[in-house]
Structure formats: C-alpha cells, structure tokens
Amino acid sequence: MDETLPHFELTPELDGAIAETARQLREAAHAVALTGAGLSVESGIPPFRGPGGLWTKYGEPPMDGYQRFLRDPKAAWQARLNPEKEPWLQGLHDTLGKAKPNDGHRALAALEAEGWLACTITQNVDDLHGQAGSHHLAEIHGNYKLLRCLQCVARFREGEVSVDPASLPPRCPGCGGLVKGDTVQFGEPIPQDVLRRCFDEVACCDLMIVAGTSATVFPAADFPMEVLRNGGTVIEVNPLPSDLSRVASVTLQGPGGAVLSRLLHHTRRSADLGHA
Numbered sequence: 001m002d003e004t005l006p007h008f009e010l011t012p013e014l015d016g017a018i019a020e021t022a023r024q025l026r027e028a029a030h031a032v033a034l035t036g037a038g039l040s041v042e043s044g045i046p047p048f049r050g051p052g053g054l055w056t057k058y059g060e061p062p063m064d065g066y067q068r069f070l071r072d073p074k075a076a077w078q079a080r081l082n083p084e085k086e087p088w089l090q091g092l093h094d095t096l097g098k099a100k101p102n103d104g105h106r107a108l109a110a111l112e113a114e115g116w117l118a119c120t121i122t123q124n125v126d127d128l129h130g131q132a133g134s135h136h137l138a139e140i141h142g143n144y145k146l147l148r149c150l151q152c153v154a155r156f157r158e159g160e161v162s163v164d165p166a167s168l169p170p171r172c173p174g175c176g177g178l179v180k181g182d183t184v185q186f187g188e189p190i191p192q193d194v195l196r197r198c199f200d201e202v203a204c205c206d207l208m209i210v211a212g213t214s215a216t217v218f219p220a221a222d223f224p225m226e227v228l229r230n231g232g233t234v235i236e237v238n239p240l241p242s243d244l245s246r247v248a249s250v251t252l253q254g255p256g257g258a259v260l261s262r263l264l265h266h267t268r269r270s271a272d273l274g275h276a
C-alpha cells in the first residue's frame with residue numbers, strides 16, 4: 001500500500017455510499033469513467049502531482065515539449081532512442097514496462113463487459129486499461145506503446161514503422177508524414193479523433209466516475225464539469241481531496257483498487273438480488 005496515502009478503511013458509511021453509487025450506476029443511461037495517474041499508483045507508477053508525484057520530485061517538464069519536437073525531430077528521436085540520458089525518463093520507461101493492471105483497472109473492464117459502463121476516458125499513457133480488457137477506451141493523452149503520424153494521425157505499434165537511427169526522424173509508411181511517440185506532449189494539441197470521441201461520450205453521459213485524477217489538466221478536467229452542467233451525476237474516487245471534490249455529487253474517499261472493486265461487487269450483487 002502506498003505510504004504517502006492516508007490509511008484506508010472500508011467503513012460502513014463508505015460501503016453504504018458505494019452501494020448507493022452501484023444503484024445509480026445500474027440506473028444510468030450512459031455511464032462513463034474518467035481516470036488519471038492515481039488509478040495506476042497501485043500498479044507501481046507514481047502520480048504526477050501531490051505526495052510522491054513525478055513533477056513534485058523532478059519539477060514540471062517544459063511546457064513547449066511539442067514545439068521543441070517540431071523544431072528538431074531528429075534530436076527528439078535521438079533522445080527517445082537513448083533514454084538513459086534522462087534518468088527520470090529512463091526510470092519512468094522501466095516502471096511503465098514492468099507495470100501490470102490492478103483491481104481498479106480490472107473493475108472498470110468488468111463493469112464495461114457487464115454492460116454498466118459505456119466508455120473509459122483515460123489521461124494515462126500506460127496502456128493498463130487496454131491490458132485489463134477495456135475495449136471502449138479513449139486514451140486522450142495517447143499511449144506510450146504507440147507511434148503516431150502527425151499528418152494522417154495513423155497509429156502504429158513499435159515495429160510497424162521502420163525506425164533507423166541512421167535516418168531519423170522516421171516517416172509514416174502510409175503518407176510519408178512525420179512520426180512521433182503517441183504520447184501527447186505539453187504544448188501539443190489533442191489529436192482530433194480521440195478528442196471528438198471524448199466530447200461525444202461526455203455529451204451523452206448522465207453519470208461519470210472520476211477516479212485517480214487531480215482534475216487540473218484541460219480539456220479532461222472540464223469533462224466532469226460538463227456532465228454536471230448537463231444535470232448529470234459525478235462520482236469522485238480519490239483518497240485525497242482534489243479540485244473536483246468541492247463540486248462532485250459524491251466523493252468516495254479511498255484508493256481506486258479497493259473502491260472500484262467494491263463498486264463492482266455491489267453492482268453485481270444488486271443485479272443478483274434483481275434490484276431495479
């Protein structure tokens with residue numbers, strides 16, 4: 001258990017609030033989950049902000065990462081192919097490579113598979129929702145395992161684009177466009193296809209489960225606000241108060257793994273009991 005977080009106990013009050021959330025979830029017409037780095041903390045990946053956060057430790061990266069890439073994509077690719085030059089980046093790559101989905105990821109995948117969750121929008125680039133079995137997934141900040149063409153927005157797995165260190169930057173096999181990592185850098189516009197998908201999901205969402213995010217980075221941070229503006233319900237899952245806690249319909253204070261797997265338990269249970 002992460003020692004930087006308050007001790008967690010599933011009190012009868014919290015369990016009751018989770019059971020009530022399960023009832024609301026079963027009644028929802030179009031439930032969507034929005035997740036952030038906190039959901040992957042129990043998979044060993046540090047968050048960005050707050051206790052033990054990457055930016056807390058190393059400081060926020062330059063806000064013009066994308067413009068730097070465009071100015072010299074060859075140098076950016078050389079840095080990508082030699083991460084040892086940036087110790088924190090090497091560390092993050094190693095951690096991402098070793099990480100496995102946790103109970104939180106698995107609970108959301110099960111809620112999707114059992115028809116209670118229409119879509120998961122994640123700010124995480126760690127590929128763990130996909131590994132856990134989520135299919136209706138929008139990775140708004142990209143996926144660290146993928147490459148993307150900046151021209152035709154095609155995405156590739158490593159190996160599907162020839163990356164020759166002697167002739168960088170690599171080019172799109174389809175349109176010849178410039179290829180970069182799929183992860184959205186600071187200063188980079190969110191790719192239109194995934195942004196459109198998120199807006200469409202949020203527009204018809206009447207219940208949003210917001211798990212493991214400080215809700216400080218836009219446009220994702222506005223999604224729960226849009227659901228509230230449309231008269232919907234926002235359920236926050238976070239062991240610590242966040243910018244969203246003041247306005248969320250309910251805050252289930254605890255770690256994502258424990259709270260979301262308990263939510264799955266209650267959702268199934270009320271199904272078995274034939275509750276409406």
Ligand code: APR
Nearest residue numbers: 036037038041047048049123212213214215217240255256
């Ligand atoms: N379960 C649930 N939530 C947790 C847990 C846990 N086990 N541990 C920490 N948290 C919460 C923290 O309290 C915090 O509110 O997760 C949140 C993590 O917030 P951030 O580190 O700010 O991560 P996130 O909101 O995803 O950041 C948004 O910022 O740096 C950019 O592109 C990056 O996608 C990222 C975006």
